[in-house]
Amino acid sequence: MTERPVLSVIVPVYNMEKYIGQCLSAILSLPDSAMEVIVVDDGSTDGTSAVLDSFADTRLKVLRERHGGVSAARNAGFKCSRGTFILPFDADDIPVVENWQWMLVTLAANPDAVLVYGARRVFEEEADNFSRSFPYPENDAVVPLIFKQNFMQSGSVVIRRVAIEAVGLWNENLRVGEDWDMWCRLACFGRFIYSPVLVIEYRRHAQSAMGAPVSGDSRDPVLAAIETIYSHPCVRLKAGSHHHKLKQEALVWQTYHWGTRLIRSGAYWPGAKALVCAMSKNPLRFLYLCSFPYRRLRQLMDRRQPLSTERRRMLGYDSGRGVTGPSPHRRPSIERPAAGQVTALPPYCPDEGQASKPHFPIKMC
Helix, strand or coil, rough: CCCCCEEEEEECCCCCCCHHHHHHHHHHHCCCCCCEEEEEEEEECHHHHHHHHHHCCCCCCEEEEECCCCHHHHHHHHHHHHCCCEEEECCCCCEEEECCHHHHHHHHHCEEEEEEEEEEEEEEEECCCCCCCCCCCHHHHHHHHHCCCCCCCCCCCECCCCCCCHHHCCCCCCCCCCHHHHHHHCCCCCCEEEEEEEEEEEECCCCCCCCCCCCCCCCCCCHHHHHHHCCCCCHHHHHHHHHHHHHHHHHHHHHHHHHHHHCCCCCCHHHHHHHHHHHHHHCHHHHHHHCCCHHHHHHHHCCEEEECHHHHHCCCCCCCCCCCCCCCCCCCCCCCCCHCCCCCCCCCCCCCHHHCCCCCCCCCC
16 A cells, blocks of 8 residues: 555535636645545536546546535545545635645644644635635634634645544535534634635635525525534533523624625625624624725735736646636735745654544544
8 A cells, every 4th residue: 555645635526617627736736745636526517527537647536426515525535535634625716735834734743733724815706806815813712713603714724634533524414514513523622723824715606605696585504504513512512601602693693794695696685684683783793894995995906916927837827727818816925935836745743652643632522
């Protein structure tokens, strides 16, 4: 058997012919044999399969499954993976692979941590209108904040394999919010560490879970995830006497974001009612809404500088696999390696005698 890889990147894909080539081109631009990439084709009916067949990299393994949803696809990929660390990634997003090494170094150096997460940027549809990155909580502020809002994105986290084995796989009963459910379970068993580097560029579009248009009479599917999260005994124990308050804050946060999504979809009256409901329960939401002009101005200012030739190549714009259309624009990075070079993954060197043991308390939820 070949040497066990350091990192397993798991990419579920369903009808993402338009984006999967760009995603994989960027991931496989990392020249390191200590990484494996597992793509799970979740029963795609478009040209996704042909795009996957166009890649010949030996580090890439493609699983073809019946359509069962993103959680089932991630679980299938995890069961097939062998890496010490797991990085779940979505097929329509763009990885910043030159910064992955910093998350891996941080996780390897902190044996009590179960997860390291980096920063993300959000952009609409094509890669020519990147907004600023979000503010992120420091390490000690993750709990209880993760119980109130989902501020982490699949693709921005590297998880210790034994942690996933301890808390269980992704919940296949959740259509949306399955990642938030996973983060909350992991938060009950070990420390999260923030690595201040840009690691993912998140694409919001009509096919994405958070970008697809919704009707005014539809129910927010994330509410089911919140109910699931707060039904876990480990979350109830971790939240303690603040359990009810944290759940209400989570509902308010999600109601606000559901209202903004309704408005983007053209359901103005239901969206406005959702916003008013959220702001009546948390006035800080009103202040956030009022800051929209400022945030929009900063977003427009971030679009000015053109993307470098090296970055265009990494994202697949010049390889035939990337998107076509207007030239993308460079975003000022949070932190990058010297000269922007793509470097190899660091070796994983656990302390002697502890290679087979997790370094955090394991209690099944």
